[in-house]
Amino acid sequence: MSWFFRSLDSSIGKKILMALTGLFLILFLMIHLAGNLALFKNDGGLAFNNYSSTLRSLPVIPILEIGLGLGFLLHIIQGVRLWWLNRSARSEKYKINTPSKGSSIFSRTMVYTGSITFIFLVIHLRSYWYTVITEGHEVDLFNLVKTSFQDPVYSGFYIVAMALLGFHLNHGFQSAFQTFGWNHVKYFPFIQKAGTLYAILMAVGFASMPVYFLLGGQ
Numbered sequence: 001m002s003w004f005f006r007s008l009d010s011s012i013g014k015k016i017l018m019a020l021t022g023l024f025l026i027l028f029l030m031i032h033l034a035g036n037l038a039l040f041k042n043d044g045g046l047a048f049n050n051y052s053s054t055l056r057s058l059p060v061i062p063i064l065e066i067g068l069g070l071g072f073l074l075h076i077i078q079g080v081r082l083w084w085l086n087r088s089a090r091s092e093k094y095k096i097n098t099p100s101k102g103s104s105i106f107s108r109t110m111v112y113t114g115s116i117t118f119i120f121l122v123i124h125l126r127s128y129w130y131t132v133i134t135e136g137h138e139v140d141l142f143n144l145v146k147t148s149f150q151d152p153v154y155s156g157f158y159i160v161a162m163a164l165l166g167f168h169l170n171h172g173f174q175s176a177f178q179t180f181g182w183n184h185v186k187y188f189p190f191i192q193k194a195g196t197l198y199a200i201l202m203a204v205g206f207a208s209m210p211v212y213f214l215l216g217g218q
């Protein structure tokens, strides 16, 4: 088994793990957003609460949650390690730290946009789990979402975090495809555009929830 961990720790292994966990998280975000669209039904939370209690009653969910937690953990640890290794290599070689030619603001800020996403995740999960644990299976999650988003400070932070997640995804999407060698001159511009579209859809889709409740959505 040690050969497996050694290959994962090689520089290409690290990149592949990063791309795999990134694509897994990309898929998760799409499913998460699709489910959350039930918030906009304007039915006092009926559809959303039904959806979330059905999800929580599925036996497969705890297993998926562990997989998701591991995916996040590996992605974060590996992302910070890669950033640290690149940073050390750059400062040793050149002594001055200038951004490499052709790199975009999105690629240079991956560790920062990722870190804000991480802080957001901790706050998001704390309020979700705290409420589910304290109120039990019959928890009114719609009410939790609605009252949280009626607070302009929480909503403001949420919207900024979603914009930064969009920055992360804009580069992350194309970078993951590039890691797998999908960088053909003919098709790569299409992947880049698809990545930007995906990033905008996720950022606007998630940010539209606080905006909806701030504007009086019921």
Ligand code: HEM
Residues within 6 Å of the ligand: 015, 018, 019, 020, 021, 022, 023, 025, 026, 029, 075, 076, 079, 080, 082, 083, 110, 111, 113, 114, 115, 117, 118, 168, 169, 171, 172, 173, 175, 176, 177, 179
């Ligand atoms: C839902 C959340 C997230 C998604 C969908 C996501 C997605 C991605 C994707 C697709 C990549 C490109 C992988 C590649 O280059 O092959 C990436 C890179 C990266 N992510 Fe995330 N990410 C998320 C959260 C985070 C978090 C919480 C951190 C915490 C620090 C983070 C840190 C990084 C870093 C540093 C890189 C660049 C790694 C490199 O140098 O290539 N990400 N992310």
